[in-house]
Amino acid sequence: xxxxxDFDFTSDSYNERYYDVLAKLRATCxxxxxxxxxxxxxxxxxxxxSSAARDWQTFTSAQGVGLAEVENQxxxxxIELDPPQHSELRKILNPFFTAPCVAGIESAARLQAxxxxxxxxxxxxxxFHAVFARPLPGLVLLGHFLELPKEDLPQLxxxxxxxxxxxxxxxxxxxxxxxxxxxxxxxxxxxRAASSERKNDLIDAxxxxxxxxxxxxxxxxxxxxxxxxxxxxxxxxxxxxxxCRHLAExxxxxxxxxxxxxxHSMAIEEFLRLYSPGTLGRVATKDVVIGGxxxxxxxxxxxxxxxxxxxxxxxxxxxxxxxxxxACRHLAFGAGPHRCIGSNVAKVSLRAGLxxxxxxxxxxxxxxxxxxxxxxxxxxxxxxxxxxxxxAR
Numbered sequence: 001x002x003x004x005x006d007f008d009f010t011s012d013s014y015n016e017r018y019y020d021v022l023a024k025l026r027a028t029c030x031x032x033x034x035x036x037x038x039x040x041x042x043x044x045x046x047x048x049x050s051s052a053a054r055d056w057q058t059f060t061s062a063q064g065v066g067l068a069e070v071e072n073q074x075x076x077x078x079i080e081l082d083p084p085q086h087s088e089l090r091k092i093l094n095p096f097f098t099a100p101c102v103a104g105i106e107s108a109a110r111l112q113a114x115x116x117x118x119x120x121x122x123x124x125x126x127x128f129h130a131v132f133a134r135p136l137p138g139l140v141l142l143g144h145f146l147e148l149p150k151e152d153l154p155q156l157x158x159x160x161x162x163x164x165x166x167x168x169x170x171x172x173x174x175x176x177x178x179x180x181x182x183x184x185x186x187x188x189x190x191x192r193a194a195s196s197e198r199k200n201d202l203i204d205a206x207x208x209x210x211x212x213x214x215x216x217x218x219x220x221x222x223x224x225x226x227x228x229x230x231x232x233x234x235x236x237x238x239x240x241x242x243x244c245r246h247l248a249e250x251x252x253x254x255x256x257x258x259x260x261x262x263x264h265s266m267a268i269e270e271f272l273r274l275y276s277p278g279t280l281g282r283v284a285t286k287d288v289v290i291g292g293x294x295x296x297x298x299x300x301x302x303x304x305x306x307x308x309x310x311x312x313x314x315x316x317x318x319x320x321x322x323x324x325x326x327a328c329r330h331l332a333f334g335a336g337p338h339r340c341i342g343s344n345v346a347k348v349s350l351r352a353g354l355x356x357x358x359x360x361x362x363x364x365x366x367x368x369x370x371x372x373x374x375x376x377x378x379x380x381x382x383x384x385x386x387x388x389x390x391x392a393r
Contacts, residue, residue: 007021007032007034007036007042008034008036009036009037009067009376009377009378010377014376015374015375015376018374018376018380019310019319022044022304022306022307022310023310025042025044025307026044026045026307026310026311030043030044030045030048030291031043031044031048031290031291031292031293032044033293037067037068038067038300039299039300040067040281040299040300040301040302041293041295041299041300041301041302042301042302042304043290043301043302043303043304044304044307044308044311045291045307045308045311045313046308046309046311046313046314046331047313047314048290048291049303049304049305049307049308049331049335050308050331050335052282052290052301052303053303053305053331053334053335053336053338054335054336054337055336056082056083056086056336056337056338057082057285058284058285058286058288059282059283059284059285059301059303060082060282060283060285061079061080061081061082061086061280061282061338062075062080062081062082063283064080064281064283065079065080065280065281065282066167066281066378067167067281067300067302067378068167068171068174073175073178073182073223074182074219074220074222074223074226075219075220075223076223076224076226076227077089077220077223077224077227078090078093078224078227078338078341079227079231079280079338080223080227082337083337085211085212086337086338087337088211088212089211089216089220089224090337090341092205092206092209092211093202093205093224093228093341094341095205096145096201096202096205097145097341097342097344097345098344099344102344102345102348105140105144105348106348106351106352108140108143108144109136109140109144109348109349109351109352110351110352110355112136112139112140112143112352113132113136113349113352113353113355113356114356114360116131116132116135116136116356117132117356117360119131120132121360121391122391124388124389124390124391125367125386125387125388125389126386126387127384127385127386127387128241128244128385128386128387129237129241129372129382129383129384129385130384132240132244132353132356133237133240133241133244133353133382133385134157134237135153136236136237136240136349136352136353137232137233137236137237137240137346137349138150138153138156138157138232138233139153140232140345140348140349141228141229141232141233141342141345142156145202145228145232145345146202146203146225146228146229147199147201147202147203148188152184156181156184156229157233158177159176159177159178159180159181159184160177160181160229160230160233160234161177162174162176162177163177163178163181163230164230164234164377164378164379164381165375165376165377165379165381166377167377167378178226181226181229182222182223182226185221185222185225185226185229186218186222188203188225189203189206189207189218189221189222189225192204192207193207202228203225206221206224206225207221228341228342231340231341231342232342232345232346234277234278234379234381235276235277235278235332235333235340235346236345236346236349236350237381238275238276238277238379238380238381238382239271239272239275239276239277239332239346239350240349240350240353241372241381241382241385242271242274242275242382243271243275243350243353243354243357244353244357244364244385244387245366245372245382245385246271246274246275246321247357247358247364248364248365248366248387249366250321251364253321253323254357254358254364256323257323257354257358258358258359260323263323263324264323264351264354266323266324266325266326266327267321267323267354268347268350268351268354269327269328269330270321270322270323270325270327271321271350271354272309272327272330272332272333272350273309273310273315273327273330273332274309274310274319274321276305276306276309276330276331276332276333277306277379277380277381278305278306278332278334278378278379279302279303279304279305279306279378279379280302280303280305280334280338280378281300281301281302281303281378282300282301282302282303283298283299283300283301284296284297284298284299284301285297302378303334305331305332305334306380308330308331309330309331309332314329315327315330333346359392360391360392361389361390361391361392362389362390362391362392362393363388363389363390364387364388364389365387365388365389366385366386366387366388367386367387367388368388369386370384370386371386372384372385372386
């Protein structure tokens with residue numbers, strides 16, 4: 001008889017004891033069955049998740065990567081396509097996200113990060129989430145990749161947060177968020193298609209390229225922009241918040257990083273490993289056995305990437321941030337053909353954020369009067385990160 005667990009994304013206990021819950025699953029029930037949300041399996045260990053993520057023939061993305069059903073949602077290409085269509089769509093998008101291409105926006109991202117800090121540095125306190133971690137990734141994404149008006153960012157973030165975090169707790173609001181983003185992106189694409197001016201940017205690539213010899217469908221174009229927006233905001237904002245919290249709670253590490261710039265690159269990999277927020281769903285295309293558990297064809301399977309990155313079999317002392325650890329094997333960006341296309345973009349914002357946290361504050365601490373708050377669904381993120389500080393002089 002298969003053991004089932006009480007694994008409810010909307011529960012207070014999961015939100016409040018997130019890492020403890022995942023550690024217990026890894027230790028006692030690494031391939032677990034939940035009957036919430038129609039029933040699904042949860043994979044929490046590194047080897048199982050890594051293997052499943054790479055085996056797209058057995059664990060398909062083409063039937064959706066979310067556990068909650070969203071009515072009339074366009075396919076979130078490319079993450080909801082399998083090869084060969086997935087590979088062809090990635091060929092269209094990849095040139096805009098290569099390391100050399102992304103390196104060209106590094107200076108602009110650093111400037112945007114500095115300008116955000118300038119707005120609150122003299123206040124001595126702030127909600128870091130609201131004034132920095134939330135806006136920075138969106139400004140980088142909209143300004144340099146999607147080339148959308150930055151004035152639209154607050155509204156897009158509101159819709160995106162509903163779509164990401166409320167699929168289980170308030171499905172109607174989540175669906176409204178998806179529909180609003182889809183409508184916005186449809187209008188952007190229609191305007192671009194009607195224009196005689198070629199910008200040779202990412203949106204032009206979606207409008208003017210073909211897939212299997214035919215123009216990309218309107219649904220696939222819209223879905224591709226939706227997933228780039230959601231992915232570009234979610235992981236980076238979450239890790240920026242946790243970077244701030246960790247450095248505020250561990251001043252010795254902050255001083256060490258201030259004195260040793262050569263550790264910054266690996267420190268960012270460690271922040272990604274420790275605080276990656278994501279999970280993605282798959283559907284089994286055939287009966288398969290993992291960890292002694294029989295997963296049937298058609299069963300939904302949750303790949304818990306955040307859990308894998310604290311697997312002690314892969315990362316000794318997994319809850320410790322060690323900037324000298326070679327943590328590049330983490331799965332913060334997934335694995336296999338669906339590994340996150342925007343990982344280089346995320347790291348631009350994280351480098352800019354780390355620079356500000358290390359250079360703009362003499363003292364940094366969490367606000368003792370206001371605790372950080374979180375929301376957890378298939379993803380996890382802070383909704384507030386109150387801090388107190390003194391400005392560097």
